[in-house]
Amino acid sequence: MKTLKWMQVLALSLIVVLFVAACGKSGESESESEVKITLLNSKGEIQSQLEAAAKAFKEDNPGITLEIIPVPAGQSPFEKASALYASGNPATITMLDTGDVEKFKDRVLDLSGEKWMADAVERSTSLTTFDSKNYAFPLAIEGYGFIYNKAVVDQAVGGAFDPAAINTTEALEELFQKIEASGKAPLIVSPMDWSLGAHYLPLAYAGQSSDPAVVAQFVTDLKAGKVDLASNSVYNGLLDTFDLMAKYNIDKASPLSGTYERGPEVLGKGEVGIWFQGNWAWPQISSFDTASGQYGFLPVPISNNADDFGNTQISSAVSKRLVLDKEKNTAEQQAAAKKWLEWMVYSEKGQDFLVNQANIIPAFNNITLEAKDPLAKSISDYIAKGKTQDSMSTLPADHWAKIGASMQKYFAGAADRATLTKEIQEYWKTVK
Incomplete structure (x- = not known):
């Protein structure tokens, strides 16, 4: 009997050992199947929304952990991505400006065969x-x-x-005058170099024609020194409007003192009527909103002929792109990154993140959620009416800094139009 009991105890012990070993191996297997990926975020205003989306993504994909890495303030996504590649540790997913994608094309995956390509809006992947x-x-x-x-x-x-x-420069000035007469400041201009150099002045390039090929040729001719900006009507018309902005700016006594942060505050509180900026600013405006969410966009007119291209069009384009590293990230990480892209386009949570949480206008026809953000709604209306002008999303990486600095000097009265024009044309001659 003792022998039998001993054998039973031994058998039970073996079962326990095998069970513990099996659990250990199972834990190892689960650990080994966990895939960690990173996303370099260059759209700082949605950092918290991206982090929340990463958690929601993990709920649907328990084996994948997505870490959101912000691009430091003041650094371009190109600079940060280049630094990560130089250190041998690129992000799995990198958020780039459109013009930077080509510089990384040999280091990132070809996404032509992905499911979402069939649902991307027209021309959204052409660049x-x-x-x-x-x-x-x-x-x-x-x-x-x-x-x-x-x-x-x-x-x-x-x-x-x-x-x-508001479809001419004269009509815009009349509106400024009426706002001023009502006791409010007509306008605030945030004079950051990126706003003036990457957004405002490029309207002079894009406004040359509704035909993208003509615009592309115009830029080519700028590089070749074949364009005389001093006699270009669109360029001069845009600067005429810029002069009006300086005249009616709430900060006209100290034009370069304005900050981005002050813009949404004074607009949202109703201290000014108009702010030159983009739909990305809605989260900041909404925190000061006293207008019950009623805001919209006006085009930037370049002449007094309402029929001229640009006077009734809003500048829009796909501004941010995601690329997937193929050099240092594993096949498992690449597959996980592709799942993230599909999750945003096709899952209910992903679509909610894009439209409702991040206030993004999606570039996919299958996403039919209506934007709650009034600025996204306004741009969507312009798009639906065919009243858009392609934003210049493939400008050289240093354009906004160098041309922005020239625009700041002009805005502050430290340079005249001839000097500004010369600096712009000289800059383009240096672009390869």
Whole structure:
């Protein structure tokens, strides 16, 4: 009997040992199947939303952990991505500006065969396609122009404001004058180099024609020194409008003292009627909103002929792209990154993140959620009416800094138009 009991105890012990070993191996297997990926975020205003989306993504994909790495303030996504590659530790997913994608095309995956390609809106991948291969995921359509506070402008015009009425430079100045007469400041200009150099002045390039091929040739001619900007009507018309902005700017006594942070505050509180900026600013405006969410966009006019291209169009384009590293990240990490892209386009949580949480205008036809953000709604309306002008999303990486600095000097009265024009043309001659 003792022998039998001993054998039973031994058998039970063996079962326990095998069970513990099996559990250990199972734990090892689970650990080994965990895939960790990173996303370099160059859209700082949605950092917290991306982090929340990463958690929601993990709920649907328990084996994948996504870490969101912010690009430091003041550093371009190109600079940060280049530094990570130089250190041998690139992010799995990198958020780039459109013009930077080509510089990384040999280091990132060809995404031409992905499911979402069939649902991408027209022309959303054309600028990231080289040799018939698309290398980037179109993350966000953004647009910019004059953002108006409807409550302020309604009061100024003495009734319901019609944004379609602002279709010439003269009409814009009349609106500024009415806002001023109502006791409010007409306008605030945030004079950061990126706003003036990457957004405002490029309207002079894009406004040359509704035909992208003509615009592309114009830029080619700028590089070759074949363009005389001093006699270019679109360029001069845009600067005429810029002069008006300086005249009616709330900070005209100290033009370069303005900050980005002050813009949404004074617009949202109704202290000014108009702010030159883009739809990415809504989260900041909404925190100060006193107009019940009633805001919209006005185009930036370049002449007094309402029929001229640009006077009734809003600048918009896919501004941010996601690329997937193929050099240092494993096949498992690449597959996990592709799952993230599909999750945003096709899952309910992913679509909610894009439209409702990040206030992004998606570049995919299958996403039919209606934006709650009034600025996204306004741009979507312009798009639906065919009233858009392609933003210049493939400018040289240093354009906004160098040309922005020249624009700041002009805005502050430290340079005249001839000097600004010369500096712009000299800059383009240095671009290879």
